[in-house]
């Protein structure tokens with residue numbers, strides 16, 4: 001039987017980065033969340049769990065924990081005291097429990113400053129340790145070069161392409177698959 005991950009309430013975690021903080025989402029994040037999330041350019045690279053337009057009701061449902069499971073480490077990226085994006089890892093079930101999927105986004109006004117590169121650099125080692133992960137995977141739509149760069153700069157390996165993996169806006173898309181593994185924890189040679 002696989003060991004359970006160590007119990008640690010992600011709601012109490014606060015990770016201090018260089019110019020930003022990673023911490024749990026709070027009800028008073030609603031206004032900045034709406035300001036940054038309601039943007040077609042942000043949503044373009046994300047799954048449809050992140051709708052567009054992003055309404056007040058969408059924000060309220062998200063902050064109430066009705067969209068993603070806040071028992072997982074689903075963190076706001078806070079800059080100057082305000083949430084401006086998010087980062088999360090969603091572990092799999094049963095025999096996939098030591099594997100998780102990484103996702104992240106930032107409000108457009110914050111792009112291009114190296115912020116997500118630094119946020120991933122802080123979050124990933126923490127999450128792999130806290131969740132006892134063997135593998136952390138990120139799936140990137142083929143047009144999303146900025147996201148691929150963030151992963152490559154953080155030591156993720158590009159493993160291949162999942163062809164026609166999803167349909168978004170009426171078009172089938174391939175997904176580039178990136179992952180980081182802790183080989184020392186893996187039985188395979």
Ligand SMILES: CC(C)(COP(=O)(O)OP(=O)(O)OC[C@H]1O[C@@H](n2cnc3c(N)ncnc32)[C@H](O)[C@@H]1OP(=O)(O)O)[C@@H](O)C(=O)NCCC(=O)NCCS
Nearest residue numbers: 042045104105106111112113114115116117145146147149
């Ligand atoms: C993808 C995203 C998180 C990047 O965040 P960011 O803070 O702007 O990223 P960084 O500044 O840390 O790094 C971006 C890198 O991509 C590069 N880049 C940016 N746009 C690019 C483009 N169109 N083509 C190629 N490279 C690009 C930058 O030059 C930088 O690389 P470098 O440091 O080697 O020069 C942000 O654009 C975003 O939130 N997009 C919308 C949501 C999303 O797509 N999330 C990821 C889903 S997989």
